[in-house]
Amino acid sequence: MSGVRAPGGEVEGAPDRRTPAERAAELRRLIEYHNERYFVLDAPEIPDADYDALVRELRQVESEHPEVITPDSPTQRVGGAAETQLFAPVRHRIPMMSLDNAFEQSELDAWADRLRRQLPDVDLEVLDFSCEPKVDGVAMSLTYVDGRFVQAATRGDGVTGEDVTANVATIRVVPHELKTPAPHHLEVRGEVYMPTATFAELNKRAELQGSKTFANPRNAGAGSLRQKDPAVTASRPLSFWAYQIGEIDGAVPETKAAGASSKRRQSKGAWPPASQSAALALLGAAGFPVSPDARTVRGVTAAFARCRELEAHRHDLPYEIDGVVVKVDDLSLHERLGATSRAPRWALAFKFPPEDRTTRLLEIMVSIGRTGRATPFAVLEPVFVGGSTVRLATLHNEDQVRLKDVRPGDLVIVHKAGDVIPEVVGPVLGPGAEVDAEGATAADRSPPWTFPTVCPACGSPLTRLPGESDTYCTNIDCPAQRVQRIVHFASRSGMDIEGLGEERVVQLVEAGMVADPADVYLLRAEPLATLERMGAISSKNLVDAIEDSKSRPLSRLLVALGIRHVGPTGARALARDFGTLGALRNAGAVELAAVEGVGEVIADSVAEFFSNPKNVAAVDRLVALGLRTDEPGATGPRAGATAAVGGGPAVAQTLSGKSVVVTGTLEGYSREGAEEAIVSRGGKSPGTVSKKTYAVVVGDSPGVAKTKKAEELGVPVVDGTRFDELLETGELPG
Ligand code: IVH
Numbered sequence: 001m002s003g004v005r006a007p008g009g010e011v012e013g014a015p016d017r018r019t020p021a022e023r024a025a026e027l028r029r030l031i032e033y034h035n036e037r038y039f040v041l042d043a044p045e046i047p048d049a050d051y052d053a054l055v056r057e058l059r060q061v062e063s064e065h066p067e068v069i070t071p072d073s074p075t076q077r078v079g080g081a082a083e084t085q086l087f088a089p090v091r092h093r094i095p096m097m098s099l100d101n102a103f104e105q106s107e108l109d110a111w112a113d114r115l116r117r118q119l120p121d122v123d124l125e126v127l128d129f130s131c132e133p134k135v136d137g138v139a140m141s142l143t144y145v146d147g148r149f150v151q152a153a154t155r156g157d158g159v160t161g162e163d164v165t166a167n168v169a170t171i172r173v174v175p176h177e178l179k180t181p182a183p184h185h186l187e188v189r190g191e192v193y194m195p196t197a198t199f200a201e202l203n204k205r206a207e208l209q210g211s212k213t214f215a216n217p218r219n220a221g222a223g224s225l226r227q228k229d230p231a232v233t234a235s236r237p238l239s240f241w242a243y244q245i246g247e248i249d250g251a252v253p254e255t256k257a258a259g260a261s262s263k264r265r266q267s268k269g270a271w272p273p274a275s276q277s278a279a280l281a282l283l284g285a286a287g288f289p290v291s292p293d294a295r296t297v298r299g300v301t302a303a304f305a306r307c308r309e310l311e312a313h314r315h316d317l318p319y320e321i322d323g324v325v326v327k328v329d330d331l332s333l334h335e336r337l338g339a340t341s342r343a344p345r346w347a348l349a350f351k352f353p354p355e356d357r358t359t360r361l362l363e364i365m366v367s368i369g370r371t372g373r374a375t376p377f378a379v380l381e382p383v384f385v386g387g388s389t390v391r392l393a394t395l396h397n398e399d400q401v402r403l404k405d406v407r408p409g410d411l412v413i414v415h416k417a418g419d420v421i422p423e424v425v426g427p428v429l430g431p432g433a434e435v436d437a438e439g440a441t442a443a444d445r446s447p448p449w450t451f452p453t454v455c456p457a458c459g460s461p462l463t464r465l466p467g468e469s470d471t472y473c474t475n476i477d478c479p480a481q482r483v484q485r486i487v488h489f490a491s492r493s494g495m496d497i498e499g500l501g502e503e504r505v506v507q508l509v510e511a512g513m514v515a516d517p518a519d520v521y522l523l524r525a526e527p528l529a530t531l532e533r534m535g536a537i538s539s540k541n542l543v544d545a546i547e548d549s550k551s552r553p554l555s556r557l558l559v560a561l562g563i564r565h566v567g568p569t570g571a572r573a574l575a576r577d578f579g580t581l582g583a584l585r586n587a588g589a590v591e592l593a594a595v596e597g598v599g600e601v602i603a604d605s606v607a608e609f610f611s612n613p614k615n616v617a618a619v620d621r622l623v624a625l626g627l628r629t630d631e632p633g634a635t636g637p638r639a640g641a642t643a644a645v646g647g648g649p650a651v652a653q654t655l656s657g658k659s660v661v662v663t664g665t666l667e668g669y670s671r672e673g674a675e676e677a678i679v680s681r682g683g684k685s686p687g688t689v690s691k692k693t694y695a696v697v698v699g700d701s702p703g704v705a706k707t708k709k710a711e712e713l714g715v716p717v718v719d720g721t722r723f724d725e726l727l728e729t730g731e732l733p734g
Contacts, residue, residue: 020065024073027058031074056150056165063169064176075166087162087226090153092141094247096189097158098342098732099325099349101714108307108326111348112300115328118337118345128329129303130276132294133310133321134349135241136218137193138225140168144186146253147178154225157654157730167225168192170234175287182286183271184250190242190288194221195319198237209499209538216388217320239319242288245279248272275329293317296329307350314352315384323351358428359383361412364395364449368457370484370562372473376401376451378412378424386416393422396701397469398451407446421700421719455480482516483509485562489517493568493724494560495549499542507531517560518618520546521625554581554631561619563609565602565673567666568724573597573680574606577636581629585610585619587638595636597680601670654730655683659692663706664699666720677727689715695732697723 018026031054034046055074062069069075102108112124139155152168153161168174171192178186194202199217206214214220224236252271273279277296284290297306307324314321328334328346337345363379376395383390393414395401406412410427455462455473457480464471473481483505490500500520508514511531513523523546528539552560555575559568566574577595578584584592584606592603609615623629631639660683662674669677674697675685689696689709696710699720710717716732725731 020061021068024058024061024065024068024070027054027061028070028073030054031058056163059166059169060148060150060176063166087164089156089160090141090151090163091160092153092156092158092246094187095158096139096141096155096161096246097339097344098716099347100340100343101323101349101351103351103353103711103714105304107714108304108348108350114345115300115337119333122333125299125301127300128275128277128296128298129300130280130294130296130327130329131303131306131310132243132325132327133241133291133317133319134323134325134351135191135193135291136216136320136322137191138218138222140164140190140192140240141246142168142174142188142190144178144182144188146184147182147186149174149176155731157732161731162729164225166230167227167233170230171238171240173289174240177287179287180282180285181252181254183248183252186248187246188242188283188288189244189246190240192221192225192238192240193217193319194224194236195239197318198239199320202236216386240289241291242283243280243290243294243325244276245273245283273331275331276327277329279331304350311352321352323349325349355385356413356415356425357383357385358411359390359414361406361408361410361424361427363408364401364406366452366456368455368473368478368480368484370481370488371564372475372478372481374452374455374462374471374473378406380412380414380424383414385414385422388416390414390416390422393424394700395424398464398471399469400701401449401451405448407449409444409446457481479509486514486517486520488562489560490520490549491560493556495552495556497542497549498545499538500545504542507533516618518621518625521550521622521627550625550627552628554579554584554629557581557622557627557629558584561609561615563606565605565670567669567673567677569677569727570598570602570673574602575631576634577638579631579634579636579639581619581623583638585616591638597677599673599676601673602676652728653682654727655681655694656730657682658694658730659684659686659690660726661686661689661693661696661706661710662699662723663696664702664720666697666699666723669723674723677723681727681730689713691715695726697726699723 031051034051034054058073059075062073062075100111102111115122116124141153141155141161142149143151143153149169150165151163152165152174153163155161169176194217196217199214199220202220203214214223220236221238224233224238227233248271270278270282273282280290280294293310295306297303303326307326310321310324326348328337334344334346339345360381361378362381364376365379366374366376368374376397378393378395380391380393395404395406404424404426406424406427412427413425414422415425416422451462451471453462454460455475455478458473458475458478460473460475460478462471462473475481483502486500486505486509487502489495490497490505497520505514508523508531513527514520523543525536525539525543528534528542529536531539534542553575555568555571558566558571558575573595574584574592577598578587587607589600589603589607592598592606593600595603610619655678660678662671662678662685665671666674678685683694686693689706691713693710693713693715695716695718696706697718697720698707707717709715718726718732
């Protein structure tokens with residue numbers, strides 16, 4: 001392959017006789033030199049890609065020889081040049097495509113029919129198929145040059161992903177050096193995932209520490225991978241299955257070891273592999289983990305039988321799978337079959353149907369959100385469904401409870417698909433059934449549940465406005481609302497204060513230590529340490545985390561304030577455009593609505609928020625406590641002196657030409673706000689799902705028709721909680 005140039009001006013292929021310490025020192029010198037050219041003198045000498053290669057090589061040397069790391073190494077600094085290179089964009093030379101999905105036997109049969117039509121000379125009953133577990137993780141592309149790991153990139157939108165080399169380098173099972181000779185440039189594709197046992201342990205630890213738990217192994221894996229600090233990734237053991245060879249270029253080197261001639265013949269001759277099963281064998285021999293549950297079977301009937309077999313045993317595996325990928329084994333047929341714009345024709349993902357489970361509904365309770373909205377929810381006997389243990393499930397609103405007619409004590413059906421919020425479908429004892437699975441009859445049921453008339457937290461009357469489905473506690477001093485406002489303030493998308501989760505906030509409010517977000521900044525370690533489950537160390541950690549949060553950019557503060565309709569994306573657009581809190585709070589609705597990505601709904605809400613003297617006083621108090629009030633890198637026309645180079649659109653066109661359908665309510669967005677966010681990123685947001693739809697985003701109380709249609713057409717479904725991620729990256733969950 002041409003263009004793979006060793007950084008630092010070395011001649012490709014020349015033997016490097018320097019010790020790792022010498023090479024690391026040289027790389028540090030080069031990086032410092034180019035940092036100065038770039039950051040101080042504003043006169044860079046080398047393209048960014050070359051600079052990235054230097055940093056990447058230094059990280060590589062340091063990860064292989066930790067003894068050469070120095071405290072002043074650019075890789076060890078928080079912030080600064082090395083950090084800005086984390087998650088840099090990486091273009092995939094061969095796009096990372098999606099797979100077509102099949103949910104039912106008829107769709108598997110239709111795929112077989114298509115294969116028969118395209119391969120009239122092939123008898124599908126004697127054709128080999130590779131049947132591989134579809135691991136529910138994060139797709140990853142790993143690059144090896146001369147047998148050494150040099151880069152890891154996420155799938156992104158299939159064309160451009162993110163550079164996560166430093167984090168993937170901490171995954172123990174990812175080889176840093178290949179065990180067998182391989183082509184000069186080798187790209188290996190696979191899935192980074194979190195084993196089920198690791199996930200359970202991580203959540204147990206998080207629960208004990210009072211920090212947030214993850215909904216499922218996929219989220220935990222993806223979250224761990226996106227850590228800015230690779231040490232955090234390393235502390236949450238991730239794993240990897242290799243499933244495909246991507247780009248290969250250059251020859252397989254000769255092995256020099258004596259007596260290796262037969263091995264050499266075997267390994268050299270084996271590249272490039274002729275079949276998927278041979279590719280998996282080569283990857284396994286090179287040191288990559290390959291799922292032991294991947295099987296090659298003869299004939300399409302046997303392939304579909306293998307799908308059913310894996311479905312029946314899915315929970316016996318030590319990792320989460322959501323289906324089976326069936327691939328034509330013979331790679332020469334891949335060329336004949338080709339691909340559509342989205343997916344190859346030689347493979348199909350058989351997706352398991354969402355699982356429904358039965359459990360006992362213990363109680364129906366009502367929670368009060370930060371805006372005072374009263375949401376009924378089901379307290380369930382814990383049940384493992386859709387990849388996680390479900391204890392609580394939303395019942396949405398008063399009408400939904402009535403429609404479903406679920407009552408405390410009922411045996412109910414719980415439904416959960418992937419990331420989607422668990423839902424109580426209805427009682428097992430539905431119309432027509434006289435007894436439930438445990439022998440209870442209709443006469444044994446408790447009376448229909450009725451919505452409480454007063455707030456369970458403060459006792460004020462609950463009100464439901466005519467024509468609306470939601471019920472509210474309108475007492476602004478309600479302690480439950482207070483708690484939720486502080487929890488939201490400290491949440492990951494807000495001020496991101498580690499260790500200040502719901503349980504801790506309840507404790508602090510009950511102890512009279514905090515009543516609103518600003519009080520958080522007055523907490524001191526000593527009094528905190530007197531609380532239950534709070535030692536000297538955790539108190540200090542919490543105070544440090546609170547102090548640290550003062551430097552979050554303006555966009556975080558805007559989210560944390562809980563302004564209606566302002567989610568992370570809208571907040572970033574506003575902060576980038578205005579640059580400072582001062583400029584933003586004095587703007588009128590018209591000026592606010594002029595920001596790219598901000599429509600009238602958000603603009604009106606922000607203007608209204610800052611016109612309320614109570615809100616202004618609360619914000620002033622936060623500012624007086626030393627919170628940061630500007631946005632680094634603000635580029636907008638109103639950002640004044642902070643404006644940087646470049647005059648492109650304020651919002652990246654991540655959804656350019658893509659059509660994204662939204663169903664249900666998304667937290668932090670009104671319907672219009674969500675549409676605006678899609679359109680401002682170059683996308684479309686039609687009201688109906690079609691084959692061309694890029695993704696359907698499913699929020700709270702989604703429309704059944706849209707989700708069903710998405711499943712029928714194989715359109716990817718994205719959980720509402722990941723909407724911001726979709727907007728920001730244009731990327732679909734794997
Ligand atoms: S092959 C061109 N094999 O499923 C298609 N994908 O829905 C290349 N996945 O993004 C993918 N296990 O992240 C393939 N054994 C496997 C897989 C697998 C999981 C994921 C992968 C991909 C997604 C497609």
